[in-house]
Ligand code: SF4
């Protein structure tokens with residue numbers, strides 16, 4: 425069995441080969457009771473998550489507020505479906521490596537609904553990224569990275585390999601900003617800052633967002649909004665050299 429450091433080094437290499445922009449290792453200890461409540465008791469034994477993130481494409485995100493159908497179709501395909509596929513492939517390879525080194529490895533889908541009632545997945549990648557020190561939970565309930573705001577998609581694997589956490593939970597840095605709260609067309613956010621002991625419902629009514637997407641699809645569109653992603657000043661694209 426490899427020592428810890430060589431294993432982490434190999435996982436970082438695999439992540440880089442898949443062109444992931446973010447890599448982190450989370451100590452899941454602070455969430456050890458919340459994780460089984462979300463996805464079931466079978467997740468309790470795993471005390472580490474390896475989390476990877478890939479940036480969305482700024483040129484598509486920046487154009488979302490124009491409500492152009494072609495942009496929405498492209499955004500849904502390349503900033504959602506394809507990035508999820510790329511993340512799933514990276515996580516599958518990471519899980520294969522962890523398993524081959526003799527440790528438990530549970531790859532978690534980048535985006536699969538687990539509970540229709542609560543509108544949630546079996547495991548929160550953004551929570552893992554938060555605990556890995558990669559960003560904070562914003563008023564939009566998304567993981568906000570210091571460099572790219574919410575313009576990152578995430579996936580993770582669960583393990584109990586003896587990996588060292590890359591960081592710890594970053595405190596909220598939204599400050600007085602409310603741009604996502606004010607931009608949401610269905611007022612799905614309450615504007616409350618993240619507090620670890622409060623449920624998501626204190627900040628976000630996911631049903632409002634889902635109903636809005638259904639309405640957009642019923643009108644023949646691709647069911648894309650993303651205003652909370654596009655307006656966040658932490659993620660706004662930096663000017664590029666001409
Ligand atoms: S995607 Fe749109 S409707 Fe849903 S929470 Fe974000 S801004 Fe609101």
Ligand code: SF4
Pocket residue numbers: 562563564568573597598601602603604605655656657658
């Ligand atoms: S738009 Fe403002 S309030 Fe919303 S997540 Fe970004 S920084 Fe926080």
